Amino acid sequence: MSDPQQIKDEPVEETFISHLVELRDRIIRAGASVIVVFIGLVYWAPDIFRLLARPLMQNLPKDGKMIVTDVTGSFFVPMKVTMMVALVIALPIVLYQIWAFIAPGLYQHEKKLVVPLVGSSYFLFLCGMAFAYFVVFPTIFRVMAHYNAPLGAEMTTDIDNYLSFVLTMFLAFGVTFEVPIIVVILARMGFVTIKKLRQIRPYVIVGAFVVSAVVTPPDVFSQLILAVPLIILYEVGIIAARIIVGKDKIKEQETEAAEDAKRDGD
Template identity: 60%
Template structure:
């Protein structure tokens, strides 16, 4: 009975945190719904600005014109409520962390959010206009450059996720070094493999054109180098005893 009580209390705490995450998401979603059409227009602008004169996007399914702006609004609501989501996750796991780990988590959480937003902004303001302008230039004569708005949204969301995750590379490198999983020397020695891997990943997750692959692979490589430089200021984890000793030190 004594062993089940902590488990039940953890499950109750987890449920409470999940409810707060969902409430935060729903509040942002319903607050943004009146602006759903404007939000979709903003997301669609990189393509619309590069379509030939007289061309426009199309909606194949009857219900698509309603659901696509809703999906865009839900995506933005998730991003806006992300700080609340991460705070709830942090509040749930914090009691089980050592003091040194607590000091590391908050900067990592902040940098994770910022880097994800930077990756999305990089895709929106630089990658999308370049790709769509290139595609408009190579579209054969007599072919109307038009796409279904749902397929366009799927493409945009996929690219946002790809670039957002790619820009998390410094965080991943720092964590690998900090947790003692991989030493800084081994991370430096893996540079050549990272360069090849970056282009392989870019070829898989981006459209089959050279520009998209370069736009993703090059930042991956640069961010990996940035992570290596940050590792110089991070002390690798040594042992559990050291962590316990450090946790007993005053803040």
């Protein structure tokens, strides 16, 4: 005679295994999409790296050049850059695989919210990378070249170090441009009210300059280039949250916050 408890546990175990199998398949498809794009781009890897290095090369002194200090650097660095580009291009497919895995567990209103948020997050991250490439890099390299001139020092850099710097800047500015999305999510889920977001504005301004001082090179221009957009994007996030959340929801949140403050005072 079968144990009733064993019969009850079997469907749960089968469901868990089926989820693991589906997760494996989604990961394989996401990884395969990146690899396919990478294979399609690998022939142009040197050209892709030269395009990435253009902001630096345009601001180097006459006859300036980049150097290679590692024997395999001239091969692997362009491959890394190409893989990064392939990941960015294939990211919509990767995000879709993630979405397809978690979608069955979401409510209908959550599904309607996730799709525009993910799409706008991808777009804003690309905007952050573009801002870093077209605005930040030329400014930083121009300033650094100006500082080196009086010293009589030759401005050169290893291609691997340059890649590390570029990736750090891309990530920093990509995440910075996600600030409006983060603000909207926090307001939408009721973690903070619009009124509270306005009240903490001075702390956000200070935090923006602290983050920029840590991430960017130690000069005022570079720090302003990160801090100012961060502050502006925070204000954009407040405006977007006010539009998306709606006046009725804002009043409800403010009423609940006032009641919580009153209870804490009592």
